[in-house]
Amino acid sequence: MKATVERATLLKCLAHVQSVVERRNTIPILSNVLIEAKDGGLRLMATDLDMQVVETVAAHVDTPGATTVSAHTLFDIARKLPEGAQVELAVANEKMTVVAGRARFSLATLPRDDFPVIAETDLPSSFSLPAATLRQIIDKTRFAISTEETRYYLNGIFLHVAPGTPATLRAVATDGHRLAKIELPCPEGAEGMPDVIVPRKCIGEIRKLLDEVDGDVELSLSASKIRFKLGNAVLTSKLIDGTFPDYSRVIPAANDKLLRIDRKSLAEGVDRVAAIATSEKTRAVKLALGRDKITLSVTSPENGTAAEEVSAEYTSPEFEVGFNYRYLLDILDQIGTDIVDLHMADAAAPTLIREGDSSPALYVLMPMRV
Known part of the structure; x- marks a missing residue:
């Protein structure tokens, strides 16, 4: 096998396939990438037995053939080669030679026939x-x-x-x-x-x-x-x-208390008061809902307390509810609108979070005791 490929093309392809390969493998062949040189290009394949990725790239092929070589090693080599380099891959005597400019590497290979392949049959x-x-x-x-x-x-x-x-x-x-x-x-x-x-x-x-x-x-x-x-x-x-x-x-259908609030203001407020939450036990942020405002607070036995008031649209009876602040921030990160709606029932019921009634996405967050 002998082929020449542009460094950027090879690097991009290897970045895709090598990430499937586990760093620690008890089966040596699973650490390798299968490289097949055919007329018109290279076909690279990697697998962890549960997942397989295959990608084809344009290359100049002098001699068709196939082999397997360490995926992470070849990726690291390609990453460190100079931009614009032409990379020559050649296989002889169970070794792969990688040449680019004045750089030359000789890598151990394993037989192509030992490489496991997930059958590419038609799926219904x-x-x-x-x-x-x-x-x-x-x-x-x-x-x-x-x-x-x-x-x-x-x-x-x-x-x-x-x-x-x-x-x-x-x-x-x-x-x-x-x-x-x-x-x-x-x-x-x-x-x-x-x-x-x-x-x-x-x-x-x-x-x-x-x-x-x-x-x-x-x-x-x-x-x-x-x-x-x-x-x-x-x-x-x-x-x-x-x-x-x-x-x-678990998706609530009858939550009758609506909190409508600016997503950015809520996320920034939660993030600020959570600065004192340094342990698993203090991840709860309490939301005290009042007329057209909420008060965010966190209590940490080690660090003290933090509180912040945020303006909001809320006209239902006042009550308090607690959430894991990280889970709440994860959901707010996915909201694509300026205003977020939180539909609530009480301190023990799951909360429904939406961008609006017409949004294709919805989120449910379980409360915490605070």
């Missing part, structure tokens, strides 16, 4: 989404994905079609403390798709790829696998084998 359900829409779906929900491995079925985004007239595509994530949901018109071809839970790592990798893609993303899925085709990259991932809980039961 297929539809397309604009890249901007998929970015919105991910950004509005992924912060609420659980990291608790014992509740593995919450370690991803639940994607499903909700029946109705018309049907809608819903994405939901929750960790039991907060919930994020976004609902969009059902794309053509998605009707009849299975309900799936897309793993957290897959979500993170596809989000990185979306930063560099415009146009449409093609999604194909079965009950056990999902595939994204975007630009020159194809990402295939296994899905979480589990049942997502009935999230509709």
